[in-house]
Amino acid sequence: MSHGPRSGLAAVSTALLAMSRHLEVRDVLKTIVASARELLDAQYAALGVPDDHGGFAQFVVDGVSDDQWRAIGPLPRQHGILAAMLHEPGPQRLADVRKDPRFEGWPSAHPELADFLGLPIRDGDEVIGALFLANKNCPKPDGGCGFTADDEELLGILAQHAAIALTNARLYERSRELTIAEERSRLAHELHDAVSQKLFSLRLTAQAAARLVDRDPARAKGELQQVAALAAEAADELRAAVVELRPAALDEDGLVATLRTQVRVLDRAHCARVTFTAHGVKALPAAQEEALLRVAQEALHNALRHSGAKLVGVTLDRRGSGAVLRVSDDGTGFDPRLVRRAGRHLGLVSMRDRASGVGGALTVRSAPGEGTVIEMEVPGG
DSSP, X not given: OOOGGGOSHHHHHHHHHHHHTOOSHHHHHHHHHHHHHHHTTEEEEEEEEEOSSSBEEEEEEESSOHHHHHHHOSOOBSOHHHHHHHHSSSOEEESOGGGSTTOOOOOTTSOOOOXXXXXXXXXXXXEEEEEEEEEESSOOGGGOOOOOHHHHHHHHHHHHHHHHHHHHHHHHHHHHHHHHHHHHHHHHHHHHHHHHHHHHHHHHHHHXXXXXXXXXXXXXXXXXXXXXXXXXXXXXXXXHHHHHTSSOOHHHHHXXXXXXXXXXXXXXXXXXXXXXXXXXXXXXXXXHHHHHHHHHHHHHHXXXXXXXXXXXXXXXXXXXXXXXXXXXXOSOOOOHHHHHHTTOOTTHHHHHHHHHHTTOEEEEEEOTTSOEEEEEEEOOO
C-alpha cells in the first residue's frame, strides 16, 4: 500500500503511538485527526463527537485555519453524510460527496469537498465519534484517483485504535474529576476544623471578657481586642475556604499559581509554616501538571497530618525542558523500608504511580528524627 509521504508500517506505528501518548480528550481528538490526515495524505480531516441533541459536543478539524473555522460558524448538526456515519455501521467512501443524494450543501465559508472517506468510531455498540477525510492529495484527471479500498482498510485500523485511545482519555478525565472532588472534600474538612478552632477560641475569649467587664475593665479591654483578632482570623479562614473550594483552577491558572494558592490556604489552616517557591518553570503537558499537583497535595497531607512538622517547604524548579517538585518537612521522619514492611504506604504507592504514569520519577528521602523530602521529576514536553 502506498499512502503518500508517511506510508507503511512505520507511519501506522507512529500514528498509533501518538494517539496513546495523550490523556486529555481534546488532545486525543486532535491527534487522531492529524494522524489520519497525514497517514492517508488528505487535504482535510475532521472528527465529531455526538451529543444527545442532534448535534456534536466536540468537532475537531485539521487542514482548516482558525480564521476559516470561525467563519464557517456553529458546529454542524447530525444530518446528511455525517448522520450516515453515526447511524450506519459501515464506512462511507464517495468519489464526490456533492453528488450523493444525502448531500445538503456547505456553509458559505466552508471549503469545497469532493472525494470523501468517513466511518464511525465505535466503543462496542456505542458510536463515540465520526471520522472523515476529504480531498486526497493526488492527480485527479477526469475525476480519477480519490480514496481507495486500501485507504478504507487503513482508516478502519486507525479508527479501532482511536476508540481505545478516546475511551482511555474519557476514563482518565472521569478519574481526575473524582480525585478533584475527593481533594476538595478533604480540604473542606481541614478548613472546617481550622475555622471551628478559631470560633471556639473566640467564644471562650468573649465569655472571659464579659466576666471581667465590671471588676477589671482594663483586662476586659484586652480580651475584647483578642476577640477582634480571632474574629479577623476566622474571617480570613472562611474567605480562604471560599477560594479553595472553587473548581480546580489548574487549566486556567497553571501549575505554579494553583500550587501557590493551595499552599497559602494550608499555611493559614495549620500551625506549621507552609511555604512555596518556584523558579523558571514553563508550562508542561497537562497530564504532567496534573500529576505534579496531586503528588504535592498528597505529600503536603502527609507532612501536615502525620509528621508533626513545624516547617513544610514546597519548591518547583525548572530542570531541562521539564521540572522537579520538592516537598520537604522538619518533622519526625520515618524509615521507608519499615513503612513498606508494615503495609502502610502513606500514599507513596499512588505518588509513584502518578509519577511513572507521566514518564517521571519519584524519590523519597527520610529517616527517624530527620524529616522527609519527597521529590518528583517530570521530563516536560
